[in-house]
Amino acid sequence: MNWLWAIIVGLVLGLIAKAIIPGKQKIPLWLTVVFGILGGILGNWAATGLGVNHTRGIDWIRHLLQVAGAVVIVAIGDQLWASIRGRGRSQTR
Template structure:
């Protein structure tokens, strides 16, 4: 149960930070931001493992950078598609 709660919180935080970093308005709901943040966290973890920086001493700056980068990329790709879908 704690894993689900922490994934939701991490997704919300990553998605929120990602939306703040992207200029302009992203016309997507909060729940989609959370989902994209969670997916970004998963993708970022996989990339960090590929580069061998997933588990380091102290704070995992690289892992979190990869997670945030993936969340930003997902929101940049999904937001226009979501907005166009709503207008149709």
Template sequence: MEISGILSAVVIGIVIGVLGRLVVPGRQHIGILWTIAVGIVAALVGSAIAAGIGVADTKGPDWIEWFIQIALAAVGVAALGRAMARR
């Protein structure tokens, strides 16, 4: 992966992580760096899932891919928030 691919994954991960955090109701007990990490992982996994089901490359915006990524980020933020709250 080239440096531009890594940088774009980080930027997209930040956006996806923040959107995922906004979707989850209540207070999350995780920091911004964990939110970004969850967003990056959700963006990568969501892209792989979208490619697997054939909706990654569409004409116009890839709304289904974004929905998958944000849903994965929301699940990740909620799970990590609960794990951190138990500590």
């Protein structure tokens, strides 16, 4: 059941990150989910390092770090995806 939550949270984080980043991202939905999952992991790692991963009530700081991690991963991943996809098309012509 944990993998299902990881996919759902990854989708939500990825879509939020795509909404925050200006412009249109060209990554497919499945890659948005993967990048969202990676961003969540990065945010959890940062929250643990800062000592704010477990607080009373809702872990707002951890959630903000997860969103920030997703934004970073989606932004970098979108650029990599565009360069890989663009390079592949120009080589086949």
